Amino acid sequence: MSGRRARSRAWTGLFAGVAAWYLAHEATLYFTRVNCRHFWVAPLFDLAGLALALAGGFVSWRTLRGSSEEVTDFGAWIGTGAALLFSIVLLWQALATGFYSGCES
Numbered sequence: 001m002s003g004r005r006a007r008s009r010a011w012t013g014l015f016a017g018v019a020a021w022y023l024a025h026e027a028t029l030y031f032t033r034v035n036c037r038h039f040w041v042a043p044l045f046d047l048a049g050l051a052l053a054l055a056g057g058f059v060s061w062r063t064l065r066g067s068s069e070e071v072t073d074f075g076a077w078i079g080t081g082a083a084l085l086f087s088i089v090l091l092w093q094a095l096a097t098g099f100y101s102g103c104e105s
Helices: 003-010 012-030 032-037 041-066 070-099
Strands: none
Touching: 003 012, 003 041, 003 070, 012 032, 012 041, 012 070, 032 041, 041 070
């Protein structure tokens, strides 16, 4: 794998995690009324975001195994760690919207 391609793949976890969290949060907010009728809608968006964040983290982690540059290793560790952090956030968000939908009043 070329150096430039490896460097860009190393940061995939960070950008995928941020994008997944943002899109899941916005979709959950947008479909709040639908979630009041079908309680599974909001957690579904959060779980889809979780899958996207984990996929980005997997790409970053795979870069760690094949890299020989310190710069790429740094980016891959940051990408993998950020993807795990955003995955935990999305998991907690999915659990929270599963238990409390905001439609209880």
